[in-house]
Amino acid sequence: MHSQSSFSSILSPVLSQRYTAIATLNERLGGLPVCGGNDFELLPHYYAAIDRIVSDIDLAENYIHVEYYIFSIDETGSKIIEALGRAVKRGVKCRVLIDHIGTL
16 A cells, blocks of 8 residues: 555655746646656657657557547558557557547
8 A cells, every 4th residue: 555655756746946837837727736757858840759659659568648639640640540550459558539629
């Protein structure tokens, strides 16, 4: 059984000064508190970002959670779909959430 203190880094993460304003804005606008144990990386170049997502999907071993606001089944979207298909064949649990309004 886990104690409350074992989850302290998740429930009360220490944020660097650089990210405090972003976290506060996120909490105020989205109503969701900041949780630790997460990481992010900005990928500023579109096609390189898609290649990275495909690579990460190809490396996944346990699960994949993907969320898109806008998704199109075109050449780019097909790369993601094919990578997810390969993951499913490897036994990786895949979950995909796509905003149907944004995708229209």
